[in-house]
Amino acid sequence: MAGARLLLPARLTLGEVVQVRLLIQHDMETGYRQDMDGRVIPRNVIHLVRCELDGVEVFRAEASSGIAANPYFEFPVRITQAGVWLVQWEDDAGVKGELRQPMKPG
Amino acid sequence: MRGWLAWLYLLCATACAEPERWLPLAQVQSGLAFAGRDVKAMQADVNANPAQLWLAQGRTLWDTPAGAAQRSCSSCHGEPTRLRGVAPRYPRLQAGTGRLINLEDQVRHCVSERQQAAAPAFESDPLLALTALLTQASDGLPLQTDADPALQAHRQAGAEIYQRRQGQLNLACTHCHDRHWGQRFWTDALSQGQPNAYPLYRLEWQRLGSLERRLRSCYVGIRAEPPPLGDLALRQLSLYLNWRAEGLAIEAPAVRK
Numbered sequence: 001m002a003g004a005r006l007l008l009p010a011r012l013t014l015g016e017v018v019q020v021r022l023l024i025q026h027d028m029e030t031g032y033r034q035d036m037d038g039r040v041i042p043r044n045v046i047h048l049v050r051c052e053l054d055g056v057e058v059f060r061a062e063a064s065s066g067i068a069a070n071p072y073f074e075f076p077v078r079i080t081q082a083g084v085w086l087v088q089w090e091d092d093a094g095v096k097g098e099l100r101q102p103m104k105p106g
Numbered sequence: 107m108r109g110w111l112a113w114l115y116l117l118c119a120t121a122c123a124e125p126e127r128w129l130p131l132a133q134v135q136s137g138l139a140f141a142g143r144d145v146k147a148m149q150a151d152v153n154a155n156p157a158q159l160w161l162a163q164g165r166t167l168w169d170t171p172a173g174a175a176q177r178s179c180s181s182c183h184g185e186p187t188r189l190r191g192v193a194p195r196y197p198r199l200q201a202g203t204g205r206l207i208n209l210e211d212q213v214r215h216c217v218s219e220r221q222q223a224a225a226p227a228f229e230s231d232p233l234l235a236l237t238a239l240l241t242q243a244s245d246g247l248p249l250q251t252d253a254d255p256a257l258q259a260h261r262q263a264g265a266e267i268y269q270r271r272q273g274q275l276n277l278a279c280t281h282c283h284d285r286h287w288g289q290r291f292w293t294d295a296l297s298q299g300q301p302n303a304y305p306l307y308r309l310e311w312q313r314l315g316s317l318e319r320r321l322r323s324c325y326v327g328i329r330a331e332p333p334p335l336g337d338l339a340l341r342q343l344s345l346y347l348n349w350r351a352e353g354l355a356i357e358a359p360a361v362r363k
Contacts, residue, residue: 003162003163004159005153005158005159005162007153021153023153023154023156023159025156025159025160027312027313028312068312069312069313070313072154072156
């Protein structure tokens with residue numbers, strides 16, 4: 001089960017640059033491990049994370065084997081209007097995840 | 107001669123008697139006290155703490171009807187906060203059967219008996235998510251054990267496991283966690299082995315894990331054969347750990363190295 005948490009500061013002011021924090025739940029199998037029978041466990045990491053704010057891409061990360069399990073991303077964004085956050089990710093097994101979260105600057 | 111022997115026996119009985127508590131209650135400290143600065147920061151930051159992902163999952167499961175009975179946890183229990191004070195009292199004796207059960211066993215029992223669904227496997231995400239949610243509901247409350255005599259027998263059995271040398275390294279729990287805590291073990295500070303924060307997010311596991319899993323990895327650490335998941339010995343050991351840490355506050359959600 002892959003969940004995610006997108007976290008914004010409690011108080012948002014228009015025109016302000018804020019730190020957006022993102023936490024995604026994923027095992028991130030590196031592809032270097034073997035199972036008990038010596039077979040290589042295929043790599044399965046989230047290879048693409050995209051964040052959109054009202055349809056405009058504001059953050060993109062292309063990850064590979066070195067990514068931590070349950071990774072934490074943090075990036076700055078200038079808030080210019082109210083809108084809906086859309087976070088999308090896809091792993092090597094083709095499983096896609098999505099998170100929608102409305103944001104209202106006060 | 108006989109008088110001298112009797113005197114020697116008396117001296118031994120008083121001086122060599124094992125103290126009831128190797129670790130005085132006044133010195134009990136959470137594992138967090140032995141963690142590094144970065145781990146402490148990760149746990150303290152509500153947003154960066156990865157255990158939040160499981161808590162969110164647990165919250166969803168709590169309200170989702172499941173099984174043949176189409177009941178959710180909340181249809182019987184209401185909000186998880188209503189179960190504040192439940193987590194610190196496990197392991198305990200199950201009403202009716204008298205078996206020694208921990209919180210995981212209780213959740214599995216609820217799922218199979220009340221919801222009539224397949225009980226989640228030990229160490230599976232749903233089980234960890236629900237036990238983490240229940241432990242969080244008791245955040246800050248002190249650990250406690252009942253004075254029930256039947257429970258004391260299990261606690262005694264747990265104490266024996268705790269004191270028994272085992273494995274290729276021939277160590278008992280007490281050697282590290284009662285006598286050398288605070289000292290360095292390679293790069294890490296040895297903790298007191300306190301159970302107050304489980305289930306917790308361990309960076310080594312890269313996921314949430316139960317106290318049972320942690321105990322099993324201690325067995326592996328001393329090159330002893332770990333008891334299987336769900337084994338009575340692990341329940342008895344965690345009961346003893348609870349008693350040993352009586353009064354220590356529950357700390358959830360927690361992160362450890």
